[in-house]
Amino acid sequence: xxxxxxxxxxxxxxxxxxxxxxxxxxxSAGCARRAGKMVRFEGMARPVAGVPTDVASAPAQYGAxxxxxxxxxxxxxxxVRRARAAAGAPPAPEEAAPPxxxxxxxxxxxxxxxxxxxxxxxxxxxRLVIYTAxxxxxxxxxxxxxxxxxxxxxxxxxxxxTSDLKRVTFRVPAEKFDRVVEEISQMGVVxxxxxxxxxxxxxxxxxxxxxxxxEASRKRLMALLEKAQKTEDLLKIENEIRRLTEEIERMKxxxxxxxxxxxxxxxxxxxxxxxxxxxxPRPQGSYFTWVNQIGAENVLRRF
Amino acid sequence: xxxAVFDPSRSVHPPARISLPVIVxxxxxxxxxxxxxATFHMPTPENFIKGKSSRANFRALxxxxxxLFVQHFAxxxxxxxxxxxxxxxxxxxxxxxxxxxxxxxxxxxxGLVGHRFLFEISMGEVPYRYLLVVFASRSWLRQHIYTxxxxxxxxxxEKSAPAVEKALKQFQPRRGRLGERK
Numbered sequence: 001x002x003x004x005x006x007x008x009x010x011x012x013x014x015x016x017x018x019x020x021x022x023x024x025x026x027x028s029a030g031c032a033r034r035a036g037k038m039v040r041f042e043g044m045a046r047p048v049a050g051v052p053t054d055v056a057s058a059p060a061q062y063g064a065x066x067x068x069x070x071x072x073x074x075x076x077x078x079x080v081r082r083a084r085a086a087a088g089a090p091p092a093p094e095e096a097a098p099p100x101x102x103x104x105x106x107x108x109x110x111x112x113x114x115x116x117x118x119x120x121x122x123x124x125x126x127r128l129v130i131y132t133a134x135x136x137x138x139x140x141x142x143x144x145x146x147x148x149x150x151x152x153x154x155x156x157x158x159x160x161x162t163s164d165l166k167r168v169t170f171r172v173p174a175e176k177f178d179r180v181v182e183e184i185s186q187m188g189v190v191x192x193x194x195x196x197x198x199x200x201x202x203x204x205x206x207x208x209x210x211x212x213x214x215e216a217s218r219k220r221l222m223a224l225l226e227k228a229q230k231t232e233d234l235l236k237i238e239n240e241i242r243r244l245t246e247e248i249e250r251m252k253x254x255x256x257x258x259x260x261x262x263x264x265x266x267x268x269x270x271x272x273x274x275x276x277x278x279x280x281p282r283p284q285g286s287y288f289t290w291v292n293q294i295g296a297e298n299v300l301r302r303f
Numbered sequence: 304x305x306x307a308v309f310d311p312s313r314s315v316h317p318p319a320r321i322s323l324p325v326i327v328x329x330x331x332x333x334x335x336x337x338x339x340x341a342t343f344h345m346p347t348p349e350n351f352i353k354g355k356s357s358r359a360n361f362r363a364l365x366x367x368x369x370x371l372f373v374q375h376f377a378x379x380x381x382x383x384x385x386x387x388x389x390x391x392x393x394x395x396x397x398x399x400x401x402x403x404x405x406x407x408x409x410x411x412x413x414g415l416v417g418h419r420f421l422f423e424i425s426m427g428e429v430p431y432r433y434l435l436v437v438f439a440s441r442s443w444l445r446q447h448i449y450t451x452x453x454x455x456x457x458x459x460x461e462k463s464a465p466a467v468e469k470a471l472k473q474f475q476p477r478r479g480r481l482g483e484r485k
Contacts, residue, residue, distance in 0.1 A: 285394070285398070286390060286393075286394040286398070288378070288380070288387075288390055289378075290374075290376035290378060290448055290450075291390055291391055291394045292394075293374070293376070294374070294391070294435065294450050294452060295395060295399060295401075295433075295452075296401075296422075296424055296426070296431060296433045296452075296454050299370055299372045299433075299452050299454045300370075300454070302372070303354070303362060303364070303370050303372060
C-alpha cells in the first residue's frame with residue numbers, strides 16, 4: 001500500500017510537470033510564429049507593407065511618427081521606408097482606410113503625388129538640419145566659371161533655382177553638401193563664405209504631433225457626424241470638420257516644405273571677375289642709371 | 304780722275320711723306336689731350352680738403368668728415384633740368400624714403416641754372432642733411448648731367464653748407480652747350 005501511495009504521488013507530480021512544460025512549449029511556439037511574420041521596430045510596432053497583421057489594424061499603436069505624409073514615410077526608431085505606392089506594394093490596412101480629403105495644393109489628393117519624394121530619417125540620434133550656404137568668389141572669367149558651375153550642379157544631382165549672369169542659386173542633395181562646398185571653394189578666390197545650419201528637429205516633431213491630434217479629432221468628428229440627428233448639430237460638426245481638414249492640409253504642406261528643405265541644401269554662388277594679377281617687381285632703382293649712383297649711401301660708399 | 308756730278312734722279316732719299324700711322328697717332332694724342340681734361344671746374348670749398356678725384360668726379364671733405372662729391376654723367380636721354388629734378392625727387396623720396404626739406408633753383412655766378420634739394424635722412428639714429436644740386440648741359444650727341452652732393456651730420460650743416468654753396472657758385476661745366484644758362 002505504502003508503495004502504491006508513493007507511486008501515485010510521483011505520477012501526479014510528473015503529470016503537473018508535463019502540463020507546465022507543454023504549456024510553455026505551446027506559448028513559445030505561438031510567439032515564434034507571430035514574430036516570424038512581423039518586423040520588429042525598436043521604438044514602436046509598425047507593420048511592413050504587404051504583411052497584414054492584426055497589429056497594423058490598430059492605429060492607436062502606431063505611435064506619433066509612424067505615419068506616411070504625402071509620400072514621405074517617417075518612422076521612429078531608426079526605420080525608414082519608402083512610400084508604398086512607389087514601391088508597388090499592395091496597400092497596407094492603414095492605407096486601405098477611407099482616403100483623406102484632397103489636398104488643396106495637389107489636385108486629386110496628396111497621397112497619389114507622383115514627384116520623387118525625399119525620405120527623411122527622423123531618429124532620436126540624428127538631427128534634422130537645413131543647410132544653406134552663400135559664396136562670393138573671384139574668378140578669372142565669370143562666363144566660363146558659370147558654365148562650369150552649371151555643369152557641376154547637374155553632376156551633383158542638383159537643380160538651379162534662379163540664375164543670372166553672375167549669380168546662381170541652386171539646390172543639391174543634403175548628403176552631398178560638404179563635397180559641394182569644398183568644390184565650390186576651389187573655384188577661385190573666396191571673398192565671402194557663409195554656411196548656416198538650422199536645426200528643425202523640434203519644429204518637425206511638433207508639427208507631426210499636431211497633425212496626429214488634428215487627424216484623430218477629425219476621425220472622432222466623422223463618427224459623431226454619422227450619429228448626429230439634428231440639423232443644427234450636423235452643421236456644427238461639418239463646419240468643425242472643414243476647419244480641421246484645412247488645418248491638416250496646411251500642416252501637411254508645411255511638413256512637405258520642411259522635408260524638402262532638409263533633403264536639399266540651398267547654395268548661392270556669386271561670381272565676380274578678378275583683375276589679372278601682375279606681380280609688381282621689387283623696385284630695382286631708377287630707370288636712369290645715373291640717378292641710382294647718387295644719394296647719401298653712395299656718397300658714403302664711394303668716397 | 305772722275306768727277307762726281309749730283310743727279311737728283313739718282314738720289315737715294317725718297318721725297319718726304321707723312322705716313323698714315325703717324326697721322327692716326329697724332330690724332331689719338333690730340334684726343335687724349337682734349338679728352339683727358341676734367342669735365343667740370345669745381346673749386347675746393349673753404350675748410351675742405353680735396354680728396355681723390357678724377358676727370359669725371361671731385362671729392363672733398365672737412366675735418367669732421369663732411370663730404371662733398373661732385374660727379375659728371377653723360378647720358379643719351381635729353382631733357383631739361385625740370386625733368387631730371389623730378390626724376391631725382393621721385394627716386395629719393397618715393398623709393399628711398401628721403402625726407403625733402405626744401406628745394407628750389409640754384410644759379411651759378413656764370414648764370415648756369417640748376418636745381419637744389421635739401422633732404423634729411425637718418426643713419427643709425429643720427430640725423431643727416433643731404434644737399435644735392437643738379438646741373439644739366441647738352442652736347443651734340445649727349446646730355447651732360449652734373450651732380451654736387453654734400454652729406455654731413457645735421458649739427459654740422461649750418462657750419463659747412465655755406466662754404467659748399469659758395470664753391471658751387473663757381474662751378475663750371477666743360478662739356479656741352481649750357482642750354483640752361485640764363
